Amino acid sequence: MRTKSIYFTAILIIALFMSGCNKGAPSSSNKNVKEHTSDTIKIYTTIFPIEDFTKKIGGKYVDVKSIYPAGADAHTFEPTLKMMMNMADADLFIYNGAGFETFIEKAEKTLANEKVKMVEASNGIELLSGHDHDHEEHGEDEHGNHDHDAHEEEEHGDDDHGDHEEEEHGDDDHGDHEENEHADGDHDHDHHHDQDPHVWMDPIHAIKMAENIKVALSEAMPSAKDEFEQNFQDLKQKLEQLDVDLSEVIQAAEHKDLLVSHASYGYWEHRYGIHQISITGLSPENEPSQKHLQTIIETAKEHHLHYIIYDQVPSAKVVDTVQKETGTKPITLHNLEYITEDDKSKKEDYFSLMNKNIDTLKIVLENE
Secondary structure (H helix, E strand, O other), rough: HHHHHHHHHHHHHHHHHHHHHHHHHHOOOOOOOOOOOOOOOOEEEHHHHHHHHHHHHHHHHHHEEEOOOOOOOOOOOOOHHHHHHHHOOEEEEOOOOOOOOOHHHHHHOOOOOOOOOOEEEOOOOOOEEEEOOHHHHHHHHHOOOOOHHHHHHHHHHHHHHHHHHHHHHHHHHHHHHHHHHHHHHHHOOOOOEEOOOOOOOOHHHHHHHHHHHHHHHHHHHHHHHHHHHHHHHEEEEOHHHHHHHHHHHHOOOOOOOOEEEEEEOOHHHHOOOOOOEEOOOOOOOOOHHHHHHHHHHHHHOOOOEEEEEOOOOOHHHHHHHHHHOOOEEEEOOOOOOOHHHHHHHOOOOOHHHHHHHHHHHHHHHHOO
């Protein structure tokens, strides 16, 4: 009898213990309570450069995932409901902005009352008008319209680099941009729709993007602010060297015409003086009319172009048509909007891909 009593007492103690454990476990209703006693900041991003920069600046303090799967069409991608739920439970969601991600306005409304903070990486960058280099460059006066060369020399002079960096990265400006960044929730994206969002292709603009990321990380984890700052400075130095490398290669070329599948290179056009002849517009879905297509083909022949530049994953059939009509050789420039499975397996980063782009430019812009 005594044995039975001990047995039932033991069962009762175990049951009470299990009940106590269940009460202490967090319920689904508590999922929005931010437990930032953890060692890492949970972050979701969009385009590859933002993912890469966030990892480089955040180091051991960040858990970073891109919402884009390898090979995704970054222009048309829409996150699933499950992904939106994951984003809602993150600390930060860092996106490019400038009208690039078509789902952002919807996401802002959906995530407005969630714990995640949305950060626009392109905030504070002066955007180019898409009309400056979309389909207008194919007319006869396009080269006359290319007063960018003088502008580029001005931008690449000592004064410009100093002024440009002081303007974007100086202490006074820093405060202003932090204030602007806090206004992300009120940010009106409508005015971006006719502007070029491919700011990450310009290393100087990429510095500003990295700075915005650093500020967001420092606010999320002030205890690691000094390490974020040091990592940012290391990244900035590499981006400044990349700017020099791109400038030297492009300035040394006798011709600066690029026949490109889609207009990803407007910021190279603006800063370094290349001239992109784009088959599709700012988005690969913006295909030219038949008349305009003929103008592109004639322009490519007039300039005796030997290469046609595809993105990392060729898609538009109209590009193949131009390739056949012009007899040009296909070659790839990586626009870094997304990475491929091959890029992922090779552990490519922003700099390895951009350095491959520089090697490609040396081939495409060689004397002909």
